[in-house]
Amino acid sequence: MLDIKDLVVEHGNMRALFGMTLNVRQGERVALLGANGAGKSTTLGAIAGIYPPRSGSIRFKGTEIAGKPAAVNVVSGIAMVPEGRRLFTGMTVQENLELGAYAPSLRKGVQDRLEGIFDMFPILKEKRHQLSGELSGGQQQMVAIGRALMSKPDLLLLDEPFLGIAPVVVHLVMDALRKIAEGGVTVLLVEQNVHRAFEFAERGYVIEHGHVIMQGSAHDILDDPDFSAKFLGVDSEENQA
Ligand SMILES: Nc1ncnc2c1ncn2[C@@H]1O[C@H](COP(=O)(O)OP(=O)(O)OP(=O)(O)O)[C@@H](O)[C@H]1O
Numbered sequence: 662m663l664d665i666k667d668l669v670v671e672h673g674n675m676r677a678l679f680g681m682t683l684n685v686r687q688g689e690r691v692a693l694l695g696a697n698g699a700g701k702s703t704t705l706g707a708i709a710g711i712y713p714p715r716s717g718s719i720r721f722k723g724t725e726i727a728g729k730p731a732a733v734n735v736v737s738g739i740a741m742v743p744e745g746r747r748l749f750t751g752m753t754v755q756e757n758l759e760l761g762a763y764a765p766s767l768r769k770g771v772q773d774r775l776e777g778i779f780d781m782f783p784i785l786k787e788k789r790h791q792l793s794g795e796l797s798g799g800q801q802q803m804v805a806i807g808r809a810l811m812s813k814p815d816l817l818l819l820d821e822p823f824l825g826i827a828p829v830v831v832h833l834v835m836d837a838l839r840k841i842a843e844g845g846v847t848v849l850l851v852e853q854n855v856h857r858a859f860e861f862a863e864r865g866y867v868i869e870h871g872h873v874i875m876q877g878s879a880h881d882i883l884d885d886p887d888f889s890a891k892f893l894g895v896d897s898e899e900n901q902a
């Protein structure tokens with residue numbers, strides 16, 4: 662469904678991705694792991710159409726989309742829940758949700774989708790006329806996820822959706838994401854907490870300095886001693902003993 666090849670992205674004159682290659686199949690749940698500054702958000706941003714790549718290819722459902730603007734990609738079926746949620750805090754919950762379906766071609770069925778989101782997150786129905794800036798972090802994350810779903814995505818890009826939300830809410834959001842994936846939405850998740858990432862994802866890519874340095878199933882990655890040493894702070898020799 663998503664085929665990224667040799668992707669190079671620069672922020673101004675600073676290169677962030679140095680030839681990224683990764684793919685996600687229809688219906689998969691894939692995690693993108695890596696330390697701060699590795700290029701995780703840049704990768705999602707390039708897919709969504711926020712950062713036009715310098716070179717390389719991004720194919721989505723067989724069509725080249727590298728360099729296409731975000732507004733076009735949303736209509737094609739790519740939705741992103743950005744790092745830090747990026748809600749319009751001075752607008753109500755419902756207004757924020759409706760913004761996810763602002764494109765004319767996405768308007769059909771808006772009411773049904775809104776109801777679906779309220780079923781998934783009942784608290785949002787209760788607070789639908791409240792300003793989203795008045796919500797807790799977890800509730801704001803629900804709005805950000807709901808807003809993405811309003812565009813009826815085939816591919817959902819999630820950038821650290823659990824960051825800064827209370828533990829009880831983490832479970833709620835995790836359950837919702839699983840339901841979304843079971844409903845047929847393909848998901849690419851950025852998550853720094855490896856164990857949490859693999860509570861959700863079946864497969865992952867580890868990136869460092871804008872390259873993929875490791876990929877495989879949850880087991881492959883968690884069992885790799887180099888990975889443990891680097892990302893879990895475990896001494897690899899001790900680990901093998
Ligand atoms: N808008 C920007 N302008 C300039 N440089 C940027 C911009 N966004 C990211 N960078 C730089 O690009 C590199 C990759 O950043 P990116 O945000 O993709 O990393 P990340 O893996 O998402 O990190 P984090 O875990 O901190 O969110 C970093 O060196 C970062 O400083």
Ligand SMILES: [Mg+2]
Pocket residue numbers: 701702703744820
């Ligand atoms: Mg990031």
